[in-house]
Amino acid sequence: MFVTKSFASLVAAGALLGLASPARAEVPASLCGTKPEMVDVMLRMIEQGVEKLYSDNKMFVSRDNRDGSMWAxxxxxxxxxxAVACRTKAMDTAVLCNAGEKPCASFKDQALARFDKVNAKDQ
Structure with a gap:
């Protein structure tokens, strides 16, 4: 598992800044089995069995080895x-993004491309 103190601080700061309750246009019922709140997603990322697979200057991708889900x-x-996107082993994808239509569409496209890149390396 890859966890840094700064990542844990980011989770705590997110909770303090109220990232859990922004105004949203569309909220999925679940993000790969996790409550669709940023704080819950960030807390899941520091649990046992989650590994960082990929990162660049825009996002990182992790896999939860307990259920095989991938997260950007x-x-x-x-x-x-x-913003966060998750993909299950069945290739179901859910996205939580509050930044507006254009940035969220761009994020979704980029996240899906990262997922495909990681999947290609796995095969």
Missing amino acids: ITLPNTTAHP
């Missing part, structure tokens, strides 16, 4: 931040 999470320097 934006970094603070992106216009869609905070």
Whole structure:
């Protein structure tokens, strides 16, 4: 498992800044079995069995080895931040993004491309 103190601080800061309750246009009922709130997603990312697979200057991708789900999470320097996309082994994808239609559409496209890149490496 890859966890840094700064990542744990990011989770705590997100909780303090109220990232759990922003105004939203569309909220999925669940994000790969997790409550669709950024704080809950970030807490899941630091649990046992979650490994970081990929990162660049816009987002990172992690896999939860307990259920095989993959997660793409934006970094603070992106216009869609905070946003998260998850994909199950069955290729179901859910996205939580509050940044507006254009940045969220761009984030979703980029997250799906990262998922495909990671899947290609796994095969």
